[in-house]
Amino acid sequence: MISLLGIPYDASSSFMQGPAQAPDLVRSAIYSPSSNLATENGGQFGDHIQDRGNLALDDGPEHREQITKAIEDELEAGHKTLCIGGDHSVAYPILMAYARRGMPLHIIQFDAHPDLYDDLDGDRYSHACPFARLLEEFPDLELTQIGIRTMNAPCQEQADRFGVRVFEMRDFPAASVLNITGPVYISLDLDVLDPSFAPGVSHHEPGGMSVREVLRLIHSIKNPIVGADVVEYNPLRDVNGMTAMVAAKFVKELAAQMIENV
Numbered sequence: 001m002i003s004l005l006g007i008p009y010d011a012s013s014s015f016m017q018g019p020a021q022a023p024d025l026v027r028s029a030i031y032s033p034s035s036n037l038a039t040e041n042g043g044q045f046g047d048h049i050q051d052r053g054n055l056a057l058d059d060g061p062e063h064r065e066q067i068t069k070a071i072e073d074e075l076e077a078g079h080k081t082l083c084i085g086g087d088h089s090v091a092y093p094i095l096m097a098y099a100r101r102g103m104p105l106h107i108i109q110f111d112a113h114p115d116l117y118d119d120l121d122g123d124r125y126s127h128a129c130p131f132a133r134l135l136e137e138f139p140d141l142e143l144t145q146i147g148i149r150t151m152n153a154p155c156q157e158q159a160d161r162f163g164v165r166v167f168e169m170r171d172f173p174a175a176s177v178l179n180i181t182g183p184v185y186i187s188l189d190l191d192v193l194d195p196s197f198a199p200g201v202s203h204h205e206p207g208g209m210s211v212r213e214v215l216r217l218i219h220s221i222k223n224p225i226v227g228a229d230v231v232e233y234n235p236l237r238d239v240n241g242m243t244a245m246v247a248a249k250f251v252k253e254l255a256a257q258m259i260e261n262v
């Protein structure tokens with residue numbers, strides 16, 4: 001069983017807010033009468049999925065423990081989790097729940113940005129930092145980043161320190177080179193896409209992937225997928241809800257792949 005959770009939180013965004021409104025809009029796009037619930041592997045979105053609604057979160061730092069607790073409850077019940085963000089800072093408390101259970105985990109992060117800053121503008125829990133916080137605390141976790149095109153010296157230093165494997169956009173990888181073993185968690189920041197495919201994100205970073213390129217990589221992953229998140233949809237930047245449809249597509253295809261890869 002997969003639990004779908006909305007995480008309406010964007011107070012850790014460095015540039016602009018908006019992603020807190022994303023979960024309900026992505027849900028609407030999933031069920032939009034303009035499309036249907038078919039997934040590309042022949043399945044139907046909704047099978048083996050229960051929608052847990054949106055988390056009720058406080059504004060202060062306690063929101064992180066609230067997220068972790070909600071995910072822990074799902075894992076305790078034997079469910080996989082599929083979360084709709086929220087900004088990317090929510091990946092840290094989500095993954096904290098997985099890491100605390102001692103699961104061996106290989107995280108695949110789709111993103112234009114490494115999100116490895118030790119701090120950004122004095123905020124150690126910024127959406128630019130979640131994977132630094134996670135790997136500090138759980139150095140045994142493995143992280144592969146795909147689509148990066150903003151690597152700078154401080155983040156490269158952190159990537160080296162934590163042993164992060166980085167596939168920059170200029171070295172766009174074939175699925176076969178990922179060569180990942182064991183259970184996988186997929187963290188999908190929508191700004192991995194070229195802004196022409198997904199204008200509804202806070203950070204327009206040109207030169208990114210197409211929707212199909214991301215789907216091809218997701219479909220190529222044969223490992224068990226124990227959880228996933230789709231983050232950083234910002235409706236305030238979207239055009240005609242196009243990016244909400246893209247996020248909805250990813251939610252449907254991730255769910256299908258999570259069910260298929262047992």
Ligand code: MN
Pocket residue numbers: 088111113115127189
């Ligand atoms: Mn990110």
Ligand code: MN
Pocket residue numbers: 111112113189191192203
């Ligand atoms: Mn990003």
